[in-house]
Amino acid sequence: MSGVMPAGGRLTAREAGLASCHVCGQLARHVAHRALRCPRCRAPLHLRKPASVSTTWALIVASAILFVPANLLPMMTTSSLLGTQRDTIMSGVVFLWRSGSWPLAAVVFFASIVVPLLKILALAWLTASVQRRSRRRLMQRTRLYRLVEFVGRWSMLDIYVITLLVALVNFRGIATIEAGPAAIAFGAVVVLTMFAAMTFDPRLIWDPLAGPDDLARHD
Amino acid sequence: MSLTLPAQTLACHECDLLQTEPALAPGQTARCVRCGALLARNPPDSLDRTLALTLTAAILYVIANAWPLVGLDMQGRRVEVTLIGAVQALWSEGMTPVAALVFGTALLFPLLELAMILVVLIPLRLGRVSPRMAPFFRLVRSVQPWGMVEVFLLGMLVSLVKLSHMATVLLGPAFWAMAALILTVTLAGRAFDSRLLWQAPPAGAGA
Numbered sequence A: 001m002s003g004v005m006p007a008g009g010r011l012t013a014r015e016a017g018l019a020s021c022h023v024c025g026q027l028a029r030h031v032a033h034r035a036l037r038c039p040r041c042r043a044p045l046h047l048r049k050p051a052s053v054s055t056t057w058a059l060i061v062a063s064a065i066l067f068v069p070a071n072l073l074p075m076m077t078t079s080s081l082l083g084t085q086r087d088t089i090m091s092g093v094v095f096l097w098r099s100g101s102w103p104l105a106a107v108v109f110f111a112s113i114v115v116p117l118l119k120i121l122a123l124a125w126l127t128a129s130v131q132r133r134s135r136r137r138l139m140q141r142t143r144l145y146r147l148v149e150f151v152g153r154w155s156m157l158d159i160y161v162i163t164l165l166v167a168l169v170n171f172r173g174i175a176t177i178e179a180g181p182a183a184i185a186f187g188a189v190v191v192l193t194m195f196a197a198m199t200f201d202p203r204l205i206w207d208p209l210a211g212p213d214d215l216a217r218h219d
Numbered sequence B: 001m002s003l004t005l006p007a008q009t010l011a012c013h014e015c016d017l018l019q020t021e022p023a024l025a026p027g028q029t030a031r032c033v034r035c036g037a038l039l040a041r042n043p044p045d046s047l048d049r050t051l052a053l054t055l056t057a058a059i060l061y062v063i064a065n066a067w068p069l070v071g072l073d074m075q076g077r078r079v080e081v082t083l084i085g086a087v088q089a090l091w092s093e094g095m096t097p098v099a100a101l102v103f104g105t106a107l108l109f110p111l112l113e114l115a116m117i118l119v120v121l122i123p124l125r126l127g128r129v130s131p132r133m134a135p136f137f138r139l140v141r142s143v144q145p146w147g148m149v150e151v152f153l154l155g156m157l158v159s160l161v162k163l164s165h166m167a168t169v170l171l172g173p174a175f176w177a178m179a180a181l182i183l184t185v186t187l188a189g190r191a192f193d194s195r196l197l198w199q200a201p202p203a204g205a206g207a
């Protein structure tokens, strides 16, 4: 790793009236109230992701609501000679634990329950702190955002497990597995929290460090 | 305001701080002085390595989709599933949104990502740099977060453990191809230097 020298003191692109392209990184002069495109790759240019705070809030609230049926409704129904059994996400974890595969039980518990919950809570805290223009724990909040972005995809795990169980356990008369309504709710939680992480703009965490003139100049 | 910027000035995509990008030796990376975000990398021999790895990944992708992934043997009755077969099973059961989600994240987006990287890199390797490639690269960037083959592989392992008590579990050729695909795609991502796309055509490549 080699050091990078700050240019022009500690100026942000926004303070310099520049927007950086989210695709190719090109800097371009920003003109307020004008739809701009990157001169190099033609991607739409914004100082910050548009309507970041309100969109992220909407997605967080929607995922928090859907997280309830995702956990309460059955994820899958197993029909076998022994009868019919409905499993929620949690009872699936308990099943893995009891059958002795506790490392996998831990993985599924983490991916299906801890990660979505952590994402919802972390994004809610990040968005609220950005709204308050908090200047505290900037680095910790940036790291938390990176963590949320990184682990988010792993909560898709249970959706794939269900898909394979449904396809594999299809022995007519002996055993069949069907997906339950929780699969739809859970899939929606994963997608919505991923969108929430994408609409949140981590640069908003650092913006309060810029002078108040920065506030007045742009929306 | 007439601020003139040095050519190597860039803004951190995570905290917006302006800074100059140093000349990087092969293998070096530049990080933001304020928040530590990765700003630029200079992987050695980037274009050739990325192209070779992505072509390998494309072949592995075909194998991973054409052959059965996993199978189950239950008292002589055998079931084998391919990736698309698993999606179809879910679809025919009425779980259309979930089937579409699996189709997109495990099949379509990884394919789009590979295809778009090749569409961008092959002309670049042949010395043809065209601004018309930019939209394809933008597409790569937007589908990348949605390709989740590595999560799918872990999902397969979990479901096989769940079933191992009731039937004999079989691993198909596509299972190993998918594991290799994940490895090559990861290596290709590490070898890739996106700055290649935006720099002037290399010397001797023609105008």
Ligand SMILES: [Zn+2]
Pocket (backbone or CB within 6 Å): A021, A022, A023, A024, A025, A026, A038, A039, A040, A041, A042, A043
């Ligand atoms: Zn651009």
Ligand SMILES: [Zn+2]
Pocket (backbone or CB within 6 Å): B012, B013, B014, B015, B016, B017, B032, B033, B034, B035, B036, B037
């Ligand atoms: Zn930074």
